[in-house]
Amino acid sequence: MINVTVIWALIILFIIQPDVAHAGAVSGAQLFIHALLPYLLPYIILTQWLLKMPSNHLHTSQWNRYIKAYVLGSFGGFPVGAVTVSEMKKNGEISTVESSLLLASCHAPGPMFIIGFVGNELFGSVSSGWKLLIAIHLANLLFFFLSLFILRKQRVNTVRTTPVEQDKKMSPLLSSIKDSSSVILLVATTVIFFSSLGNVLSHLISSIFPVDMEITKTLLLAIFEMTSGVQSATEHFSGDTIYPLLIAAIISINGLSIHMQVMTLAKTAGIGILPYIIGRVWNTLLVPLLFILMY
Numbered sequence: 001m002i003n004v005t006v007i008w009a010l011i012i013l014f015i016i017q018p019d020v021a022h023a024g025a026v027s028g029a030q031l032f033i034h035a036l037l038p039y040l041l042p043y044i045i046l047t048q049w050l051l052k053m054p055s056n057h058l059h060t061s062q063w064n065r066y067i068k069a070y071v072l073g074s075f076g077g078f079p080v081g082a083v084t085v086s087e088m089k090k091n092g093e094i095s096t097v098e099s100s101l102l103l104a105s106c107h108a109p110g111p112m113f114i115i116g117f118v119g120n121e122l123f124g125s126v127s128s129g130w131k132l133l134i135a136i137h138l139a140n141l142l143f144f145f146l147s148l149f150i151l152r153k154q155r156v157n158t159v160r161t162t163p164v165e166q167d168k169k170m171s172p173l174l175s176s177i178k179d180s181s182s183v184i185l186l187v188a189t190t191v192i193f194f195s196s197l198g199n200v201l202s203h204l205i206s207s208i209f210p211v212d213m214e215i216t217k218t219l220l221l222a223i224f225e226m227t228s229g230v231q232s233a234t235e236h237f238s239g240d241t242i243y244p245l246l247i248a249a250i251i252s253i254n255g256l257s258i259h260m261q262v263m264t265l266a267k268t269a270g271i272g273i274l275p276y277i278i279g280r281v282w283n284t285l286l287v288p289l290l291f292i293l294m295y
Contacts, residue, residue, distance in 0.1 A: 010197070017200055024199025028192035031227055036077075036187060039112065043076045044083060044183055048176030051087040065093050069102045074140065077110030078226075078254070079261040083183055086269035097151060100272040104279030105144035107262065108136050109251060118251070122234055123244060128295065132248055135290035139283045147275060186261055191225060194257040198224035218246075226255035244295055245288055252287040254280060 014021045050072070069088055073081030085106055089099040111133055119129015202217040214236035222229030229250045237243045259280070266273050 010200075013200055013204065014196075017203060020203045021196050021200050024196035025192050027199070027228065028195025028225065029188075031195065031225075031231075032188050032191045035117075035227060036191065037184065039110065040077060040080070040187065041180065041184055043110075044080060044180045045176050047072050047076060047080060047084055048087060048179050049173050051084065051091065052172040052175055066098075066102070069094070070106050070144075073102070073106030074108045074137065075111055077113060078107070078258045079183070079187065079265060080110075081106035081108070082262040082265040086265050086271065089269050089271060096270070096272070099269070100275045101144060101147045101151070103262070103266055103271050103273070104147070104275040105140045107254075107276070107279065108133075108140060114251075118230070118247060122230070122238070122247060128244065131294040132251070132287075132291050135248070135287050135294060136251070136283070138290060139286040140279075142286075143279050143282050183265070186264060190257040190260050191227075194224040194255065194260075195221070195228045198228060222250040222253055222255065224255055225257040226250060226253070229253075229255060245292055248288040248291040249284070252284045 065088070069084055073084035076084075082103060085094070085099050085102045088094050088102075089096070094102065114133045114136070115126060115129035118132060119126050123129065198221040199217075202213070202220045205220070206213040206216050214232075218229060218232040218236055221232045230247060233243070233246050233250060237246055240246075262276065263273055266276065
């Protein structure tokens with residue numbers, strides 16, 4: 001747990017550097033409004049709507065449920081995977097153990113972001129974007145199948161959870177819009193907060209220690225907020241040989257902003273996060289390696 005002293009220190013730091021904190025918050029807000037909201041909101045509403053439609057999932061095969069979770073969750077961008085898995089667990093479609101494994105595996109940036117933005121705009125090559133996307137999904141699938149193999153006995157003996165009663169007076173569409181608004185608010189809050197925090201800490205460290213401001217800012221933003229870290233890396237290292245590997249590493253780390261979104265959603269659905277943490281370490285190590293081998 002974070003010590004109360006650390007929280008007070010951060011509050012004082014924000015007061016001392018209001019202009020730096022404001023600049024980071026503005027950057028995070030612009031990032032959310034222009035890059036995340038237009039794509040995330042429609043996809044989350046449609047995904048929630050589909051999952052809330054009445055269906056006889058008791059007669060659906062186990063692998064069909066896995067494929068459904070992976071397709072809906074992994075191709076919608078962060079944190080759609082957590083939203084999808086949480087909703088499927090609430091519906092009784094997957095067990096507690098299965099939901100924990102799927103939470104770790106159905107976690108990937110959207111194809112439009114990787115192929116269009118990272119590949120086409122940053123790398124100047126659509127094929128490079130495809131290679132990075134393949135590396136991410138290959139690492140996720142390897143982790144999922146390996147986990148299923150290791151936990152096969154526990155998974156078989158685990159009974160799926162009882163479905164949560166839905167409000168029959170509210171249509172699936174209205175219910176999906178209502179639930180999506182809380183997810184979008186969560187995303188906006190974490191992106192703006194961690195962008196501001198990363199900006200303040202990078203200025204503080206650079207002013208105290210004799211370190212390169214560009215490296216410090218990129219490193220801290222990569223830890224706190226993925227997209228801001230990608231933008232900073234592009235501004236400062238786009239011409240370097242290490243640049244593609246750096247982008248792949250930042251995207252694999254995800255950042256505390258995304259991790260907080262996923263963990264909050266998982267907690268509300270009663271999903272364990274230990275496999276998710278292990279999966280993030282796995283991806284951080286494996287995705288850059290796979291990408292470089294294909295690159």
